[in-house]
Amino acid sequence: MTKADIVNTISEKLGLEKGDVQATVESFMEEVKASLEQGDNVYLRGFGSFIIKKRAEKTGRNISKNTTIKIPAHNVPAFKPAKVFVEGVKGSVAVK
Numbered sequence: 001m002t003k004a005d006i007v008n009t010i011s012e013k014l015g016l017e018k019g020d021v022q023a024t025v026e027s028f029m030e031e032v033k034a035s036l037e038q039g040d041n042v043y044l045r046g047f048g049s050f051i052i053k054k055r056a057e058k059t060g061r062n063i064s065k066n067t068t069i070k071i072p073a074h075n076v077p078a079f080k081p082a083k084v085f086v087e088g089v090k091g092s093v094a095v096k
Contacts, residue, residue: 036077048081 007025011018032050035042042050057073081089 044082046082046084048079048085051078051080052076053078 003025007018007021010016010025011021014021032042036050036052039052041052044050052075055074055076058071060069060071061067062069
C-alpha cells in the first residue's frame with residue numbers, strides 16, 4: 001500500500017476531498033519526523049510507537065580496499081508496533 005492508496009481509502013471512507021486527506025497525511029508524517037528529529041518518541045496507543053534507537057559504535061570493513069573502518073555510534077528511527085497490532089497481523093495474515 002502506498003501513500004496514495006492510503007489517501008484514496010481514507011477519502012472514500014470518510015467522504016472527504018482527496019486534497020484535504022493528502023494534506024492531513026503529509027502533516028502527520030511531518031509531525032512524526034519533526035518529533036523524532038528533536039529527540040522525542042511518538043506514542044500512538046493501539047497502533048505503535050515511533051522511537052529512536054541508538055546504534056553502538058562498531059568496526060566495519062571496506063572490502064574493496066581490504067581495510068577496517070570505524071562506524072561511529074548513531075541514532076536511527078524505528079517503529080515498534082503495539083501488542084494489539086501484532087496480534088491482529090498474526091491472526092489474519094497467512095505465513096508465506
